[in-house]
Amino acid sequence: MGSHETEPRTTLPTPSTPAGCDGLDAILARPGKAVIALDFDGTLAPIVPDPEQARAHPDAVPALAALAPKVASVAVITGRPADVAVRYGGFAGVPGLEHLVVLGHYGAERWDAVSGEVSAPAPHPGVAAVREELPGLLERVGAGQGTWVEDKGHAVAVHTRRAADPQAAFEALREPLSDLATRHGLIVEPGRMVLELRPPGMDKGVALLEHVRDLSAASVLYAGDDLGDLPAYAAIDTLRSDGTPGLLVCSGSDEVTELRERADVVVPGPEGVVDLLTALAAHIG
Numbered sequence: 001m002g003s004h005e006t007e008p009r010t011t012l013p014t015p016s017t018p019a020g021c022d023g024l025d026a027i028l029a030r031p032g033k034a035v036i037a038l039d040f041d042g043t044l045a046p047i048v049p050d051p052e053q054a055r056a057h058p059d060a061v062p063a064l065a066a067l068a069p070k071v072a073s074v075a076v077i078t079g080r081p082a083d084v085a086v087r088y089g090g091f092a093g094v095p096g097l098e099h100l101v102v103l104g105h106y107g108a109e110r111w112d113a114v115s116g117e118v119s120a121p122a123p124h125p126g127v128a129a130v131r132e133e134l135p136g137l138l139e140r141v142g143a144g145q146g147t148w149v150e151d152k153g154h155a156v157a158v159h160t161r162r163a164a165d166p167q168a169a170f171e172a173l174r175e176p177l178s179d180l181a182t183r184h185g186l187i188v189e190p191g192r193m194v195l196e197l198r199p200p201g202m203d204k205g206v207a208l209l210e211h212v213r214d215l216s217a218a219s220v221l222y223a224g225d226d227l228g229d230l231p232a233y234a235a236i237d238t239l240r241s242d243g244t245p246g247l248l249v250c251s252g253s254d255e256v257t258e259l260r261e262r263a264d265v266v267v268p269g270p271e272g273v274v275d276l277l278t279a280l281a282a283h284i285g
Ligand SMILES: O=P(O)(O)OC[C@H]1O[C@H](O[C@H]2O[C@H](CO)[C@@H](O)[C@H](O)[C@H]2O)[C@H](O)[C@@H](O)[C@@H]1O
Pocket: 039, 040, 041, 042, 046, 047, 048, 049, 050, 051, 052, 054, 077, 078, 079, 080, 150, 152, 157, 159, 161, 191, 192, 193, 194, 196, 226, 228
């Protein structure tokens, strides 16, 4: 269900694993010590063909705002630049989200609602070099119409969703883009019909671990939909083995199966994520 129905769903799903049950129990037992962390595209925002048109699900911000005052922290951890996620999410100046944190560029950037400021690392020189070489490379490999370059400042992403055959275009670009990234000290981050060339050294797992440990949180929920979320899933494994329970949520799609297989709870896309957040807030009371 979603925005078209009048009653919000308040039934919490039963996690499919004992560890997931422990995670959910721990969040409900001591919500004030829980971190709720979520990816943006595909999790809070429905996937759309044009990345510049992505926006948070209309019920996402109200759901986050209802939950945030009841938990230790709500954080959005995204591959987007932090300021872009804040804009597309509509996260700034929202009552209830005064302490929201957005960790952008896979955790390399941080936006705090408290200050409204973004802290960002120095640019990696490889990004400028890649930006320069990319048009020539795309022409040489015959990347067709519909292949689109998103300049993210600290990274460059090549999208194929709008190509005639998105998956074939994605596969054809994998190797040449990997070579280009390697030559300039970058890595390739594959995602849903996107290959991103970005600096190494940070991922959503590192970002999530730091955030949870900074807050001395006692439990954590992470929701994601794409390959770039797998390090955050691994971070939850680490936290669990250190005695901090966690809940792995997959915002399900047909495009990525890896998360679905590892998740404790699978929900049907951003609409299902919103329902879960709403149910959590209702259960915390
Ligand atoms: O970490 P995320 O918040 O999930 O960001 C990952 C990438 O998301 C965006 O691309 C994806 O969403 C687009 C809009 O729905 C879609 O068109 C595209 O196919 C998806 O891959 C974004 O454009 C990238 O910069 C992010 O890295």
